[in-house]
Amino acid sequence: MTNSSAIKAYWDAAADTFDNEPDHGLNAEHTRAAWAARLTSWLPITPVSVLDVGCGTGSLSKLLAEAGHHVTGVDLAPKMVDQAQAKLRVAGLEGRFLVGDAANPPTGGEQFDVLLSRHLVWTLPDPEAALREWTARLRPGGLLVLIEGRWREAGQSGVPYVAGAETLPWHGGITADDLTAAVRPLVAELRIEDLTGDADLWGGPVADERYALIARL
Structure with missing residues (x-):
């Protein structure tokens, strides 16, 4: 069994080196451009409000803000949030970042046009509730x-990862088929976009399953 304090401590400890991974920091121009192109293809062209849950150091939030969207990022780890805030501030971009549980974002009754999550659900004790x-x-x-x-x-x-992680329902990730089964009852439209073969997204070729699920209420 995991606990939020251990999870927060883990990601706080990872914050200083998190952006060293090509798909985290998006420091290489071709990787940054690949993610920017995908986000552009998924989201409306006109500015919308986006809730980036599990935003980490804010790399995707920054791309969204550069595209003109109104971004709110949420992460459990304060050091991740600090880096996200600094990343947008240095770039002269607007963004709101909150420390809190991504599974239950601390945004009150506010509603958004888009909710984005990347590589998060495997960390959640109750992903279906999230x-x-x-x-x-x-x-x-x-x-x-x-x-x-x-x-x-x-x-x-x-x-x-934290002690007890092996008991998490989706530890190690979840297949597109299984995530589709979990999301389909909650939405009106759903499609899967395979991302495994796009090496630019990951900084090189990958052999495991990677995809985007895009759904509309």
């Missing part, structure tokens, strides 16, 4: 974008 909570945070017709996969390793940089 999915219900996330769809409730969307306006009618809102868009849910989940970038997920089934990972070879769940830890960061070879560091074991």
Whole structure:
């Protein structure tokens, strides 16, 4: 069994080196451009409100803000949130970042046009409850974008994840078929976009399953 204090401590400890991974920091121009292109293809062209749950150091939030969207990022780890705030501030971009449980974002009754989550659901003690909570945070017709996969390793940089992680329902990730089954009852439309073969997204070729689930209420 995991606890939120251990999870927070793990991601706080990972914050300083998190952006060293090509798909985290998006420091290489071709990787940044690949993610920007995907986000552009998924989201409306006109500015909308986006809730980025499990925002980490804010790399995707920054791309969204650059595209003109109004971004709110949520992460359990304060050091991740500090880095996200600094990343947008240095770039001269607007964004709101909150420390809190991504499974139950601390945004009150506010609703959003888009909810984005990347590589998060495997960390959640009750991912299906989180999915219900996330769809409730969307306006009618809102868009849910989940970038997920089934990972070879769940830890960061070879560091074991928190004690009890093996009991998490989706530890190690979730297949597109299984995530589709969990999300479909909550939405009106749903499609899967395979991301495994796009090496630019990941900084090189990957062999595990990676995809985006795009759904509309």
